[in-house]
Amino acid sequence: MEQIDLIIEAQTILPLTQTQTVLENHAIAIDQGKIKAIAPTASLHAQYQAKEVVKRPHHALLPGFVNAHTHVPMNILRGLADDYPLMVWLQEHIFPAEGRFMNESFAYNGTLLAIAEMLRSGTTCFNDMYYFSENITTATLEAGMRACIGATILDFPTPYAKTPDDYFSRAEHLFSHFKQAHLISFAVAPHAIYTVSDENLKRCRALAQAYQLPISMHVQETQTEVEASVANTGQRPFRRLVDLGLVDDRFMAVHMTQINDEDVTLLQASHAHIVHCPQSNMKLASGICPITRLQEAGINVAIGTDSTASNNDLNMLEEMRTATLLAKVSTQSATAIPAYTALRMGTYHGAKALGLEKIIGSLEVGKAADLISIDLDQIEMLPLYHPHSQIIYASNRENVIDTWVNGRALMRNRELTTLDEEKLKATARAWAKKLTAAHV
């Protein structure tokens, strides 16, 4: 008998590999953070002796969700300013609030709040873009979560950095300081075409090449952005980025609600990735990314929640559901983005966008044990006919019962194991008091 760390038994295992599989009466063997075996429960117990056996008799096990775009510290700003268009929201509410309040503890506290929310809704990995990335990383390490931390680059000063040189030197410090952190990867994250000059975009390219990192960037989020770029330079933003050499198979174009034929051709040729944030795009009235068309063209589409300031939650279950509902109504096809495809977008395709598809994104032997359990026996989840579509169309965040990252239970039976919920809530209340008193 081989000694291992953990066996998890469940009613149903949904590996979310390329083939749509439903395993009944199976269990997962986990050792040293990795999936060792997925097999019928009896045969697994015959082969392995586990330090811990977790039984989830009316649950599904599936890969944790990959939130491919968010700004975790902004949890401090959840619901600060709703029902405004993107530019008013940014320039009259978010930027001023950030200018006054953003600092190291804002980033650290906001990240812990966001991670608590993500673990409670089944997300095991997130791709971030914000300031004070060192503090974001510290919080993420404390929580034990997996993340790709973006080093944000901007032309203009913020409380985080005064000059472009500052941003770049902080980025390099981030990459080198945390290079041993096993669960952390990095990205270069130029904010957008309207906030980063061509010169600094080229420096981003060089930085990404030097450190062999992906680039993550807001691209063609709104029609206004595209029109301004065409007026200023004669080119649409994505075309400009291609010409500047930023776009390859490690480039994540976030939002892309504005897509024309040339964009599709450029995406196909470059093998760049799309990160679709449907609820944020709806809430800010930015537009609809045509994900059905992109998927048909062979382009990888991941899903992100964006921040709680524009969503206003980090709930990937609802985000995947919204992605399929919006795809159906906008293409007038009820067969668009079926449940299984939506689930894959929120797991494997997210991992692929981050360059992590060999490590996470599906339940397979040798991959990291980043997985969740969902209770299939709640009033809202019964009767059960098809588990994949039940999860996409009927489940919600409270149905997620356990969340493991790299084999470690970060939520067990709805209890967070590495974070103190009451303390986090007190922190959130204190921030609300501070911002409310300042009338931001």
Add this chain to the structure above:
Amino acid sequence: MEQIDLIIEAQTILPLTQTQTVLENHAIAIDQGKIKAIAPTASLHAQYQAKEVVKRPHHALLPGFVNAHTHVPMNILRGLADDYPLMVWLQEHIFPAEGRFMNESFAYNGTLLAIAEMLRSGTTCFNDMYYFSENITTATLEAGMRACIGATILDFPTPYAKTPDDYFSRAEHLFSHFKQAHLISFAVAPHAIYTVSDENLKRCRALAQAYQLPISMHVQETQTEVEASVANTGQRPFRRLVDLGLVDDRFMAVHMTQINDEDVTLLQASHAHIVHCPQSNMKLASGICPITRLQEAGINVAIGTDSTASNNDLNMLEEMRTATLLAKVSTQSATAIPAYTALRMGTYHGAKALGLEKIIGSLEVGKAADLISIDLDQIEMLPLYHPHSQIIYASNRENVIDTWVNGRALMRNRELTTLDEEKLKATARAWAKKLTAAHV
């Protein structure tokens, strides 16, 4: 000191009247099912002595949601057939399953499952359209919930009725048999223009007039429905219904994703109501009801979930959120249907569509005590800046903690008081087994 039944104290009371009010440190006095007073907590206690005092120190109290269109027994069919267009879904999956399995216990069990789900997500009143309405009503009375029960009328036979005469006589039996039921009201519910002949529609009109009831009907749900009507009769469905005399201020047009200028004029002139079911319309790719335009034209717009076979939940919080997000993206205006408007659509405007706006839909002295508490102090609900938008954009069904109907707690601290959850779950599992075995 006046003796009364109940005082509920809360952090925040959101009456959801026409003026956007947030009451802090207030409480609600309730007696004999009605709201007796809403006042500062101390002054309320000085005036009333209550048999029960409920303290909800970090919760909001607000009116319960009015789900203005659903088919509650279909909870048995949740997730049976997803990712299909309306007509394939109906004719190849739903109608055959109903033909084989629908009976009195299907209706009764499905209703109890649906009510459990609705109470757990803050709905206190629903407007139903299905078969075996007597059994639906019996289950609703057992649960203690408020409902408007539609008497469905169709041309063709179902397990419920063989002929139009059957449907009409069962409707009259329903209305007279339950006429004493305090929390139950009724509607005449012709299914749709493509399933009910002009002759039977006229009988529906006469029946509604005889019993002084509203009419609730699927209208212009899809483009196909409109085109077929125009091809067959030269008229769009809504125009035909107006000409047949069915449409007045007690008519609820459900769905209406297809709306032209003439429809708007007819809606304005008749003061008919729209019931918007955004998630169902998205999932079945039916289209988008232009609710911003309708509201601007002064037309009353309520919200419904439709059934769990096409949604796949009865979660009004998510439905209101989807209504505003879809309105914003489809009109390219982030200011469309702000949070408060969305909340009013899910409460007062629903009550108005049902003709119950003098009884329910807002927290006001003299109205029925149909209300809910929402926990504002969960990780997903913090920090808190604006309670109305927090509820619309960040809360979800699990944040609903208590549900009172007519002053009676039907859910207290997440525990249902009139329904046995474990028994209901066993019933749901049994139905799933039966349908799965039959390969429907």
